[in-house]
Amino acid sequence: MKRVGFIGLGLMGGPMARNVLKQGFPLTVYDVVRERVDVLVTVGAKSAASPKEVAQASDVVLTILPNSTDVEAVILGPGGVAEGGGAGLAVIEMSTIDPHVTTRVAAALAARGMRMLDAPVGRPSTFAESAELAFMVGGDVALLEELRPVLLAMGNTIFYCGESGMGATMKAVNNLLSITTLAVTSEALVLGAKAGLKTNVMLDVFRQTAASNAHLQMTYPGKALKGDFSPMFMVDLAHKDLSVALMLGASQQVPLALGAVAREMFTSARARGRGKLDWTAVITVLEDEAGVKVRNA
Structure with a gap:
């Protein structure tokens, strides 16, 4: 052995x-x-x-x-x-x-x-x-x-x-998709809550349409929607991983506009002292701006 x-x-x-x-x-x-x-x-x-x-x-x-x-x-x-x-x-x-x-x-x-x-x-x-x-x-x-x-x-x-190097490359590409998806999911949830939709209604619809993703099934319900931001994967690491993907994009001359915007969302969370919280804490930045709590909607 x-x-x-x-x-x-x-x-x-x-x-x-x-x-x-x-x-x-x-x-x-x-x-x-x-x-x-x-x-x-x-x-x-x-x-x-x-x-x-x-x-x-x-x-x-x-x-x-x-x-x-x-x-x-x-x-x-x-x-x-x-x-x-x-x-x-x-x-x-x-x-x-x-x-x-x-x-x-x-x-x-x-x-x-x-x-x-x-x-x-x-x-x-x-x-x-x-x-x-x-x-x-x-x-x-x-x-x-x-x-x-x-x-x-x-x-x-x-x-x-x-x-x-292909394992590391696959991880960068995978995390680009996963983290960007989590970020836009937070935008959708906050927008819906601000506009008057109930969170349980949004989750039901999202999960049974093309909008469905693992963050709706597990990540948000298991963490942010319970008010639990103890880290399974930190905001700081999500920011770092998007930076890795953006460097890869630059080296390959592939524009990654959505990834760049998503990284700025995590930059905002870090600037508010939330870097060591779970990555779902990125939703709190949007909640602060919108004046709404998705978990209470």
């Missing part, structure tokens, strides 16, 4: 690492927040003092980090994974980052005889807890098959998207 290292134990990474441990993989963990490491140590993981030490203790290293800068620093920087790993080490990079960074990191590891899959995750943190995540994978197919048991310790759906 492969020795697994896990770097990044936040809202997603913490439960993912716990599920790796539950499947019997020897696990070594690292996070800049010591308390997160301690939680995993109490259930059987070993701690490391640096990403380099994680790599030295592992056959495969998993990373899920906030942004591109963090990924490059943790994997390629001083005291990083590349310094600790030997030839043949496998890395599964699961962050939502610029695909160009993904391919650059993979190439740098390959030059050292190491291997990498990009496998960003789909579905929110509740699915991380239940090991029902989806993975969008880019890289060598043979490496995917070798590491499939590790991925299946954390999720139940694997999409092979193509060569290195």
